[in-house]
Amino acid sequence: xxxxxxxxxxxxxxxxxxxxxxxxxxxxxxxxxxxxxxxxxxxxxxxxxxxxxxxxxxxxxxxxxxxxxxxxxxxxxxxxxxxxxxxxxxxxxxxxxxxxxxxxxxxxxxxxxxxxxxxxxxxxxxxxxxxxxxxxxxxxxxxxxxxxxxxxxxxxxxxxxxxxxxxxxxxxxxxxxxxxxxxxxxxxxxxxxxxxxxxxxxxxxxxxxxxxxxxxxxxxxxxxxxxxxxxxxxxxxxxxxxxxxxxxxxxxxxxxxxxxxxxxxxxxxxxxxxxxxxxxxxxxxxxxxxxxxxxxxxxxxxxxxxxxxxxxxxxxxxxxxxxxxxxxxxxxxxxxxxxxxxxxxxxxxxxxxxxxxxxxxxxxxxxxxxxxxxxxxxxxxxxxxxxxxxxxxxxxxxxxxxxxxxxxxxxxxxxxxxxxxxxxxxxxxxxxxxxxxxxxxxxxxxxxxxxxxxxxxxxxxxxxxxxxxxxxxxxxxxxxxxxxxxxxxxxxxxxxxxxxxxxxx
Numbered sequence: 001x002x003x004x005x006x007x008x009x010x011x012x013x014x015x016x017x018x019x020x021x022x023x024x025x026x027x028x029x030x031x032x033x034x035x036x037x038x039x040x041x042x043x044x045x046x047x048x049x050x051x052x053x054x055x056x057x058x059x060x061x062x063x064x065x066x067x068x069x070x071x072x073x074x075x076x077x078x079x080x081x082x083x084x085x086x087x088x089x090x091x092x093x094x095x096x097x098x099x100x101x102x103x104x105x106x107x108x109x110x111x112x113x114x115x116x117x118x119x120x121x122x123x124x125x126x127x128x129x130x131x132x133x134x135x136x137x138x139x140x141x142x143x144x145x146x147x148x149x150x151x152x153x154x155x156x157x158x159x160x161x162x163x164x165x166x167x168x169x170x171x172x173x174x175x176x177x178x179x180x181x182x183x184x185x186x187x188x189x190x191x192x193x194x195x196x197x198x199x200x201x202x203x204x205x206x207x208x209x210x211x212x213x214x215x216x217x218x219x220x221x222x223x224x225x226x227x228x229x230x231x232x233x234x235x236x237x238x239x240x241x242x243x244x245x246x247x248x249x250x251x252x253x254x255x256x257x258x259x260x261x262x263x264x265x266x267x268x269x270x271x272x273x274x275x276x277x278x279x280x281x282x283x284x285x286x287x288x289x290x291x292x293x294x295x296x297x298x299x300x301x302x303x304x305x306x307x308x309x310x311x312x313x314x315x316x317x318x319x320x321x322x323x324x325x326x327x328x329x330x331x332x333x334x335x336x337x338x339x340x341x342x343x344x345x346x347x348x349x350x351x352x353x354x355x356x357x358x359x360x361x362x363x364x365x366x367x368x369x370x371x372x373x374x375x376x377x378x379x380x381x382x383x384x385x386x387x388x389x390x391x392x393x394x395x396x397x398x399x400x401x402x403x404x405x406x407x408x409x410x411x412x413x414x415x416x417x418x419x420x421x422x423x424x425x426x427x428x429x430x431x432x433x434x435x436x437x438x439x440x441x442x443x444x445x446x447x448x449x450x451x452x453x454x455x456x457x458x459x460x461x462x463x464x465x466x467x468x469x470x471x472x473x474x475x476x477x478x479x480x481x482x483x484x485x486x487x488x489x490x491x492x493x494x495x496x497x498x499x500x501x502x503x504x505x
Contacts, residue, residue, distance in 0.1 A: 019147025
């Protein structure tokens with residue numbers, strides 16, 4: 001199949017430019033590498049060719065194919081050498097003035113049919129194209145690093161972009177072996193916008209003293225199924241990349257509370273604790289290996305108290321069956337005996353509030369997160385309140401660890417770690433749908449491919465229950481009095497019928 005764009009120019013030969021050039025050449029295009037830095041284009045070509053050699057050695061590419069790709073990968077000394085290109089993709093520094101100047105110059109060089117595209121991750125496509133004579137042939141073409149492995153690309157239409165341009169770019173993405181998603185020109189587009197719910201809420205939880213970095217990472221991996229915890233992920237991407245994105249989206253949305261950055265990352269960025277690449281971030285790294293703190297051991301309890309479960313506990317029947325399986329002495333009266341450990345399972349509320357509202361003895365009250373079916377998790381999460389006695393905390397920990405499943409005990413807050421993070425992810429995704437930034441289907445595709453979540457955010461909401469997510473948000477808004485937890489109108493509308501794509505409007 002002939003490539004949609006016979007000749008493609010890549011301006012900027014860093015990691016992103018090299019990756020785009022590699023897959024464009026593999027799609028059959030002649031690719032011209034151009035960089036203002038002396039010798040950079042040549043080094044980029046050598047690096048890409050070395051990648052093909054490695055693929056040949058591993059048996060993942062034929063020698064003849066590698067030879068053909070190398071022959072189609074050229075270097076350009078000046079922008080004028082890109083005059084015959086059908087498509088030019090820019091992958092240079094994230095500065096609006098620099099990008100605008102580049103495209104203004106390119107417009108004087110290329111033909112009227114040449115498509116111009118920016119790989120920007122955070123700048124407005126419309127703003128970059130504002131001074132162009134032909135903004136209709138300009139679009140965003142946002143790839144993710146490493147480009148050959150991250151199989152999603154966002155195709156972004158500016159206010160004046162011709163729909164046919166986006167359609168052709170999407171088809172070309174498929175020729176390159178990638179999955180295109182269409183997005184409107186809004187801050188963060190799809191992936192960086194949807195991703196605000198994971199790290200920012202985890203940072204809030206740390207800032208409240210609820211749990212430390214490692215505990216939060218363990219909970220979100222083992223209970224919710226994320227591949228990496230938020231702090232592991234920020235260490236991997238590096239704070240000099242992730243924190244500016246947090247600030248950019250927050251300011252571009254005029255200080256929208258949902259996207260508020262954290263002083264924790266600002267301080268670590270200032271101190272050079274960026275993550276893996278500096279040897280220290282949220283974790284320390286020795287020879288590239290994360291130094292993970294040990295988990296607290298399961299307490300030894302000589303005599304286990306009887307257990308009473310609140311009538312208002314979520315998944316109460318499942319919780320009672322779990323306690324029965326763990327060999328607990330279960331009390332079934334309307335109120336607990338003076339010796340009993342009292343277990344509550346709220347959605348969104350803190351344990352202190354539940355104890356007060358239900359008139360329970362806070363010294364003997366412990367909470368458990370039952371948002372997710374216990375059988376589907378590898379970790380249970382308990383929460384104490386400021387008055388919980390040590391013996392009751394230890395008894396709860398020991399009891400829920402009896403079958404060998406990991407247990408984390410966190411401090412009191414509105415909502416458990418997983419509840420807060422999942423609800424925030426689903427709420428922000430619902431707001432993306434509310435704004436019409438993309439289709440629900442493209443949202444799910446972009447997030448699963450671009451962020452590696454175990455489920456798309458809408459599927460996540462359906463899995464754990466839209467009404468449960470709404471209850472968490474409503475209750476957290478009550479606890480915190482903060483607009484960042486206000487439910488999206490789209491989520492409130494879909495809460496009763498589900499968020500799945502079968503209901504797509």
